[in-house]
Amino acid sequence: MEPVIDQAFAAALYAQDDTGLDTGASLLAADPAADDEVHVRGEEFVRRAWSRGWQPADLVRIVRRERDESAVALVAALITAETVRYPHLPPRWAGQLATLPAPAARNRPDRFSYASALLGLYRLLLGLPVIEPAGPAPGTAADRVHQPPAHGESRMLTRIRALLAKAEGTGFPEEAEALTTKAQELMARHSIDEALIAARTHSDGTPGACRIGVDAPYETAKAILLDAVASANRCQAVWNSEAGFTTVVGFEPDLEAVELLFTSLLVQGTAAMTKAEAGQRAGGRKRTKTFRQSFLMAYAQRLGSRLASGTARVTAAADAGGAGDMAGGTESAAPGTLLPVLAARHVAVTETAERMFPKTTTTRVRGATDLDGWTHGTAAADRARMGANGPGIDR
Incomplete structure (x- = not known):
């Protein structure tokens, strides 16, 4: 045999x-x-x-x-x-x-x-x-040492998931915007709560990693969108274009937020792109590929600014002493004490990412060539924007 x-x-x-x-x-x-x-x-x-x-x-x-x-x-x-x-x-x-x-x-x-x-x-x-391993392999000594106790999803994450599901399902852009904005505020609040709890209890938790698929077509634009979502949620992302995934490094609550938000924004963006493309075809246009590429590039770039702005707004409010009132949060920090806690977590995430990926390269992104696609993509990002109106952050 x-x-x-x-x-x-x-x-x-x-x-x-x-x-x-x-x-x-x-x-x-x-x-x-x-x-x-x-x-x-x-x-x-x-x-x-x-x-x-x-x-x-x-x-x-x-x-x-x-x-x-x-x-x-x-x-x-x-x-x-x-x-x-x-x-x-x-x-x-x-x-x-x-x-x-x-x-x-x-x-x-x-x-x-x-x-x-x-x-x-x-x-x-x-x-x-x-x-690069995004966690221990099963049956290894590292797996046995780091195995956490089993637990269910928190009520906060359940609420966030429900808000995003409603945003994906509604046919009204204004309602989708309001629902997604609320979800991002809850994510930022949840991250702050977890950081304060860890600092108060002197938790020895360390950053982890997860991998999220970035599938063709238009994978470059999708990877840029995922990078924007990760950055806004205090994580770092490294794209492996050959294997078709991005590794996101961060603390567990932030990783969960990135997975939820990226998936939802991709669904919303794809639906908006399909609707805009149908209007273009009705007007006699046929350059579908360039329209979609430019649409998603604009969508990702604009959302990068909006996401970062929303997170900064929630963080500033929390550091000023309003943490306990933002988005139903339960933890609160004395004014001026939150930023050092978040800075320490940022250092930990950066060190972990550098240890996992000691050699990275920068990919040159091909520019958008379709003005209509760019315009429609920017508008779609505005409808899905995170947080209230505020100054944009160039990326």
Whole structure:
């Protein structure tokens, strides 16, 4: 049994042409007794991915990007089988596993096609590079040491999630603006509350990290939007364009806020872009790609100013002694004591990001070329703006 598997893997996994895949698939298809061992080997490839810094959502994202939905179903089955080995999993993994696509059934009637699909997936998994870990791998000593107690979502985050869901669902721009503005105020207030609690209790909490997918098309504009959301919520973002994700570094409440707000703003921006594009087409325009690119670039840039302005306003009010009254907050700080607390957290986030990413490069962004797209994108950002009117911050 094992010699057949070894022959199939040698032919298929270390070559880049289809001939090797066909040879390996033929060998496996002709030997049903090898099926169980083939899947065990696949689980080992997934386990290797954990040691290289990858997480379940990362694997699903890269497989979808490089293969197809049938391969996504195959990797989902491998992830499910591999993760049951552990008595507990790292933070954030439960949420990722809950959103896995439906796993593929094993050993389909067309054995050759199934074996070919498996080997193509294994070739991809085997070639995954090492990436910066956004947390400990399951089953490691670091995972056991840093495993936090299980807890449910806070009432504040539940309220924020509900506000953003309403903002995404309404057909009235003014209502969406009011709902999203309120959500950002709650996020900023929640972050301040957590910072004050940590300072008062001398908590030894440290910054963590999460990865958020940045998918094509128009991934550059989306990455800029995510960077703006991260900056406004006291986090730092590093984009990996080749792997299709951004790693966000920050304290846990701020990471949760970034995930929620970015997802919502992307939904709102896409809906506004589709509506504006329909109006352009009705007027006889056909340059869809340049319109969308310019729209999203303007949307991201303007929101960067609005988000930063809103956070600064809430922080200034809290530092002046109004923290207990802002957005339903419960913590309050003596006037002038909040900024040093936030400065210390900023230093901690910066040091963590620099340690995780000692070498980063700046990407030159191609300028927007469609004036109508830029104008409509700016207007959409204004409708989704965070906070009250105030001076913009150039980025």
